[in-house]
Amino acid sequence: MLGEFEYLLLSAAARLGEGAYGAAIRREIEGATRRRCSVGALYTTLDRLEAKGLLRTWMGDPTPQRGGRPKRMVQVTGAGAREAKAFYRAVNRASHGVSWAADRTRGSS
Amino acid sequence: MMGVGWRLLSVLARALEPAERDVVLGDLAESGEGIGAATRDLLGLIVRRQLALWVFWRPWLALFGVSCLAGFSLSRIVFRLNVDLHKHAVGYATSLTAGQEMAFLLCLAGALMVWSWTGGFVLGSLSGRAVWLTWSVFYFVVLDSAWTRFVLTGRILLRTARSHEPLLQTLRFLMGITLPLSIGALLFLFPALFGAFLGVRRRILTVHNASLIASANIALTVLTTWSTGWYEPAHLPARWPGVPWSTRLLPFLLASWPAAYLLACSLSTRSRPKDLTPAPTGARLGQH
Numbered sequence: 001m002l003g004e005f006e007y008l009l010l011s012a013a014a015r016l017g018e019g020a021y022g023a024a025i026r027r028e029i030e031g032a033t034r035r036r037c038s039v040g041a042l043y044t045t046l047d048r049l050e051a052k053g054l055l056r057t058w059m060g061d062p063t064p065q066r067g068g069r070p071k072r073m074v075q076v077t078g079a080g081a082r083e084a085k086a087f088y089r090a091v092n093r094a095s096h097g098v099s100w101a102a103d104r105t106r107g108s109s
Numbered sequence: 110m111m112g113v114g115w116r117l118l119s120v121l122a123r124a125l126e127p128a129e130r131d132v133v134l135g136d137l138a139e140s141g142e143g144i145g146a147a148t149r150d151l152l153g154l155i156v157r158r159q160l161a162l163w164v165f166w167r168p169w170l171a172l173f174g175v176s177c178l179a180g181f182s183l184s185r186i187v188f189r190l191n192v193d194l195h196k197h198a199v200g201y202a203t204s205l206t207a208g209q210e211m212a213f214l215l216c217l218a219g220a221l222m223v224w225s226w227t228g229g230f231v232l233g234s235l236s237g238r239a240v241w242l243t244w245s246v247f248y249f250v251v252l253d254s255a256w257t258r259f260v261l262t263g264r265i266l267l268r269t270a271r272s273h274e275p276l277l278q279t280l281r282f283l284m285g286i287t288l289p290l291s292i293g294a295l296l297f298l299f300p301a302l303f304g305a306f307l308g309v310r311r312r313i314l315t316v317h318n319a320s321l322i323a324s325a326n327i328a329l330t331v332l333t334t335w336s337t338g339w340y341e342p343a344h345l346p347a348r349w350p351g352v353p354w355s356t357r358l359l360p361f362l363l364a365s366w367p368a369a370y371l372l373a374c375s376l377s378t379r380s381r382p383k384d385l386t387p388a389p390t391g392a393r394l395g396q397h
Contacts, residue, residue, distance in 0.1 A: 022133075023140055026136070038153050040150065040153035041157075063135075069131045069135030070132060071132065
């Protein structure tokens with residue numbers, strides 16, 4: 001079972017697709033949670049997920065806006081997508097019938 | 110990205126693996142964070158990486174086996190060498206010939222240098238990026254543990270300073286416990302630093318080199334054990350029978366055990382030379 005931050009990271013990487021790398025994933029997570037995402041948490045979680053085979057990473061090309069430094073590109077693997085889906089379903093099931101989930105449904109409709 | 114703050118940040122980032130260092134600095138530059146937030150982020154990652162190193166047994170072996178155990182023995186040897194050098198310098202009378210006394214001092218000094226180098230190498234090899242901590246402990250244990258023990262057990266009596274300049278006294282004391290201000294400490298420091306520097310980079314020696322180091326350790330351990338045998342009864346009261354060889358050998362064995370570890374590692378990896386024992390943690394960045 002994934003942890004909350006692991007799920008956020010996998011979701012952000014999946015949403016970004018081919019443009020998924022450290023700084024972009026961080027922006028996505030901060031945008032989704034409206035909370036600061038530390039570099040330490042991001043990179044240690046990336047390592048952990050890669051070790052579990054849930055994503056893979058490689059060195060991308062350097063860009064001028066990064067001072068000529070390379071990116072760590074990220075791609076969610078099939079196993080990662082399955083784990084994220086299982087987590088999402090579990091959260092949905094766990095949220096069924098609770099007041100905040102109902103409020104959210106009314107608010108969004 | 111070229112301000113002083115960012116340059117300092119680049120220096121701080123040296124605590125990370127080279128591949129990860131570039132990626133993280135690039136991310137911080139791209140995010141456009143202020144230097145304060147970027148420093149906090151980088152420190153957070155460094156602390157996490159350092160903590161992750163201690164999940165493995167190698168840094169613990171370096172800390173307790175080399176920094177503490179071997180360091181404690183080396184501290185006694187440094188202390189003893191300093192005392193005996195002082196006796197030699199002031200012409201303290203013993204029944205040894207000048208040649209014997211010189212041979213004893215050379216044996217002890219040579220052994221100290223070889224044991225320090227070997228200890229430093231194994232420390233660097235085992236610690237990896239945690240070497241700054243294990244090295245610091247090693248340094249202070251060697252520098253201070255022997256005299257601290259002698260003070261605590263009452264074998265050295267501290268006099269109350271009568272100086273009218275307490276600040277100067279405090280400064281002298283602080284310098285004494287932090288700086289290598291004796292010949293013995295210097296004979297430890299430089300070989301140990303050089304050994305640690307090589308150990309972090311090379312991790313392991315070839316069997317040939319490890320055998321040479323182990324042979325030197327054995328030879329100097331035997332010589333030092335032997336020469337302390339004729340030195341001790343010679344400068345102590347006539348009826349003093351001297352310390353048995355087994356008791357004299359023990360601290361030297363504790364100081365030189367890293368040589369056995371070094372040789373064992375070299376022999377065990379001889380059949381698989383490409384296995385260079387990867388760093389315990391750090392970014393595993395796949396290359397495309």
